[in-house]
Amino acid sequence: QTVEKKDLKLAVGGKPLLYYLPLTLAERLGYFKEAGLNVEISDFGGGAKSLQALIGGSADIVTGAYDHTIQMQAKGQPIVAVTQLGRYPGIVLAAVKRAGEIKSIKELKGKKIGVTAPGSSTNFMVNYLLAREGMKPEDVSFIGVGGGPSAIAAIKRGEIDAIANLDPVISQAEADGDIAVIADTRTEKGTLDVYGGPYPAAVLYATPAFIEANPKTTQALVDVFVKTMLWLNKASTEDVLKVLPEEYFLGNKTLYAQAFEHSKPTYSPDGRFTQEGAEAALKVLKAFDPAVAAASIDLSRTYTNRYVEDSLKRLAK
């Protein structure tokens, strides 16, 4: 099988994040090479920047949040998700212990909540939870704390009363005993509790133009990721740690293992999208992104299961 385009530029916003673990696994397992692809992975400071690289044409494909596909359709810049890497967002809302006891969403009123960045999915998640309790985003104040050591610093200084963040920040803070979880979308139950359905997280997306022009390449890429998802589904923690580059747990290996175990359920078992997941995402975005609210979104153009199904047919033998 020959692909149209061998040399590909893939953009990602924070490669070492557990959110994008399948990408690193695919790379380390050598699946790209096996498929005859030469993928250069560029790592960006955030999901928004990797998306911009795609729109600007400097990247061919992106592993990023599914939300982007809806947001971009609203902006008239269609992009299509071709396979899913994560089925639960993995966002955790937790109370910072130093700042006092917070058990329910209602108690957040008037508090300072740390999110990775204003306008990010962590921000939307909190917004959504607030809305369910009949509160408005203005009832709390959001502080962007980033997704790295600066988030830990904010927790340690007690500058925020609650935090909505991802792993490994959450696992680190949990391990230090600094936070108490309020809502956890790393599990099916937590995700259903929050969103009322599965919520697609990390996906592989590209522009329709790219997919149209390079169907074989797209298929090959999807093959790689589906194969990775299947591998991950069966792998043990040790298997995964063995594959990953050493740098990833130079900070603290046990922490990394812990964080991985927490996150394991979030990975999609097979790469398939579901319509309810897409609808959940749209519902959330409509509530808080004015551009999305104003647009009429055709969800069927935001994702396609075509390539996944094809892959599964061949791979799940």
Place this chain on the structure above:
Amino acid sequence: MAEAAATAPALLLEGVTCTFPSPDGRGRTYTAVQGASFTVADGEFVSIVGPTGSGKSTLLNVAAGLLAPSEGRALAFGEPIGGINRHAGYMFQADALMPWKSALENVAAGLEFRGVPRREAEERARPWLARVGLERFGDRYPHQLSGGMRKRVALAQTLIVDPRIVLMDEPFSALDIQTRQMMENELLDLWSADRKSVVFITHDLEEAIAMSDRVLVLSAGPGARLIGEYRIALERPRDVAEIRMTPHFLDLHKEIWGLLREEVLKGYAQTRLR
């Protein structure tokens, strides 16, 4: 045009008035020179004497094209001086050597600016340095030279490019008398060889008389005017040391001195408190 230039004087200043804005940029202005008119014929050696601060350097700046007069006009060889006076070489009163060039490079600069290759320019600069008695100091930077040495470098720097008009602002005041006389003779030699026009500012009246065809006397400022003009009818070639003893010289000296002395005292009385 060429004819006009041939008959036109090398320098012609007519009714030149120079008014400076006041130090703080507004308020009172200061008129240094008022209605000065004089000509310098082609090949003539003219000295300007006058009390300190009267406006001699200001006049030279006008002649060099570095300063546009508030009123009046300045012509070089019949053409109005707009911007730099391309016919003139100017030896400044203040230190004006390029501090980043050695003495030799400073002397060679004018040639280099005229497109002479660096090597050749420096070769041609060497005899000039020797002429001003500094051949062993070619590699010194200006700050490594004594005050008098810097002046001599500036002299060579100005003369090497062979300007048709030479403007000199107190060129020899930092030199001892002997060196000074040598330089004076050197200058006269050069001048008589190809009859440049020279405007020469000095505080040494004897020097002015000994060197010049004509001596102009500037009154004390503010509003300095030209108040005297003396034709020096001493025969040439002259030796500046010997000529000082001739009776004609002494007469002239006495006459100009009297005028000058009065001027200075007047100017001094104007500015002095007690």
Place this chain on the structure above:
Amino acid sequence: MAEAAATAPALLLEGVTCTFPSPDGRGRTYTAVQGASFTVADGEFVSIVGPTGSGKSTLLNVAAGLLAPSEGRALAFGEPIGGINRHAGYMFQADALMPWKSALENVAAGLEFRGVPRREAEERARPWLARVGLERFGDRYPHQLSGGMRKRVALAQTLIVDPRIVLMDEPFSALDIQTRQMMENELLDLWSADRKSVVFITHDLEEAIAMSDRVLVLSAGPGARLIGEYRIALERPRDVAEIRMTPHFLDLHKEIWGLLREEVLKGYAQTRLR
């Protein structure tokens, strides 16, 4: 200590040799002054004459404590000069006014540095400006003054702080003769009033003789030495203009002149090509 200071000379230079590193930092060095020794008694007025570039300014820098000699020692009132010579005021050969201060502020600076409040310092500076004939130019910045005016500001600046030793490097060379004589007389008045020690560099031998108690003659460089010392036994107070006509003056002038002339020619021959 106080006794020692009372009997010790104001300045004592002993075997002072000044060798400068070569321009490029390595290679040949240049010895400007070689083994110069002289004293200046308390209250004495000493002039130094010598060919240009011989090392007069260098000696003054040593006396001011601005330059440490390569060999020999320098004492002021019996104490070795380490760092700045606190007893001395120094009028530099080059322009040394602070360009960001007006003439008045420049004159007042020394007082301000000594802790006099700004207002008072300027009040006290005003008569000094008048003394040098610049009372109407107090608000000018140095670049707005003529060369001679800047020199006069520097003179007032140096003298206002009333130093016990006054070092002057060609203070009057940029002035016309009349202004110059006034300044000379002014300086002599001041000097005779409280008998400072003065070291005075000039190229004008007449000036040197007219002003001084003693004239030192420096030989031509490199390795300039003190080759002559003349006591000027003219009565005081003197008027610099009148004294030039006395026979004793003329004798002295002739004598020193002869020595100097020879020196200059020698030095010139050393450095000159043709």
Place this chain on the structure above:
Amino acid sequence: MAAPRSKRLPGRPVILLLQAGVLVGFFLLWHVLTETRILSPFFFGTPLAVLERTVKDFASGVIWYHLGITLLETALAFAIGTVAGIAFGFWFARAPLVSVVFDPYIKAVNALPRVVLAPIFALWLGLGIWSKVALGVTLVFFIVFFNVYQGVKEVSPVVLANARMLGAGSRQLFRHVYLPSALSWVFSSLHTAVGFAMVGAVVGEYLGSSAGLGYRIHQAEGVFDTVGVFSGMLVLTIFVVVIDAVVTLIEKRLLHWRPQEAHTTNAQG
């Protein structure tokens, strides 16, 4: 001693007109390029939308709070960085041993990427304005420092020696010689530093904060609101130009002694 400007500058109104012309030209170019899709509006917004948004933000007043915070941070970063830069610059220039020994370290610290330091600042100084100020200070300080250091070294040796002979102690040398002499260096660095102070503040906000223009820009970027991003930058630049005008005003006042090309009044030349 005197060099007339080859051409006299036109009057103030003409200059303002030309400046406005440049601005209008720029917006026009932007408009045409985005209208014709040569530049994608997704990345560059459109000038009309940006202007409209900016006006709306000011009219509705929401921007003032954020602007106030950013300006406060900028001012603090600028002030602290400048004072520290001047103080250290002078100290280093006057203490050769200190300067020689610390020289490589100063340069090394200058090369640290500030973005990476943000978590440490956040840890030490919290998420409030001070961590942003710190970021700005680390940018401003070095620019000012190096220029002051050089400026002090460029002091004319003769003028310096003269002041010393006049009895100036090291304090007075500082006030009467080093400082005025180095002032043009200081101001040159301040013109760069103003911009960098603002950059520091905004980047700090961008990396983590709850208010300020950087926060707003980041927020707009998060929802791919290019118009919001550019509107934020527009507001930024307007205010930096204002601050810089103040610096220039002070500069003109303090450096009025500067020898300029001499000129006479009413010269026709």
Place this chain on the structure above:
Amino acid sequence: MAAPRSKRLPGRPVILLLQAGVLVGFFLLWHVLTETRILSPFFFGTPLAVLERTVKDFASGVIWYHLGITLLETALAFAIGTVAGIAFGFWFARAPLVSVVFDPYIKAVNALPRVVLAPIFALWLGLGIWSKVALGVTLVFFIVFFNVYQGVKEVSPVVLANARMLGAGSRQLFRHVYLPSALSWVFSSLHTAVGFAMVGAVVGEYLGSSAGLGYRIHQAEGVFDTVGVFSGMLVLTIFVVVIDAVVTLIEKRLLHWRPQEAHTTNAQG
């Protein structure tokens, strides 16, 4: 005309010793503070671990590739920014109308937060080294530009007039007067600019790249590998010091004419 240094500097070995002392002291302090948990090792790493990691990275050779890329970007940003800064600085200083009209815009552009511009650079220049170079250039350019602009204006009017009277055309004025006179300004700005060139490169990598030290630092930060972050910064600073030493060397050569405090040989004073 001559001011001896109040104290002579000690010899080169002593200075190197002192510098090493400062370094050791710094590491010791760091060690003690992290050992005693006054500074949390989570945020500050420990010096031993950082040194060990750095040595290991060099020994295993993985760092060379990334270092090479970063150095290339730095060098390019430095070179382009410097040349452009000098060229524009001179042009603006010599064309007063241009400078007066564009002045506010230059200052405005200087205040744009580069972090926000990163996507636009990526859009125009791709994800390779050039978008990082562009980021560095926007930092370096302004620093050099403002200093050159000021430096040209500081040229002594007398020296300038002299050169013009000697017949220097505008090209020669540039080469023989403006350039040498402004050189100390240029070098002062270069010392700052070297650091900022590296900052630009690293921040560019940090914001989006597939290689380079900034990339490595970003990766390390993402997995809370503080030691890796600091090791990256250590490597950075070492190399910036090396580059700066080269600049200093060139500076010494080009500015050897500079009037220094006069001194005699073998002076005991």
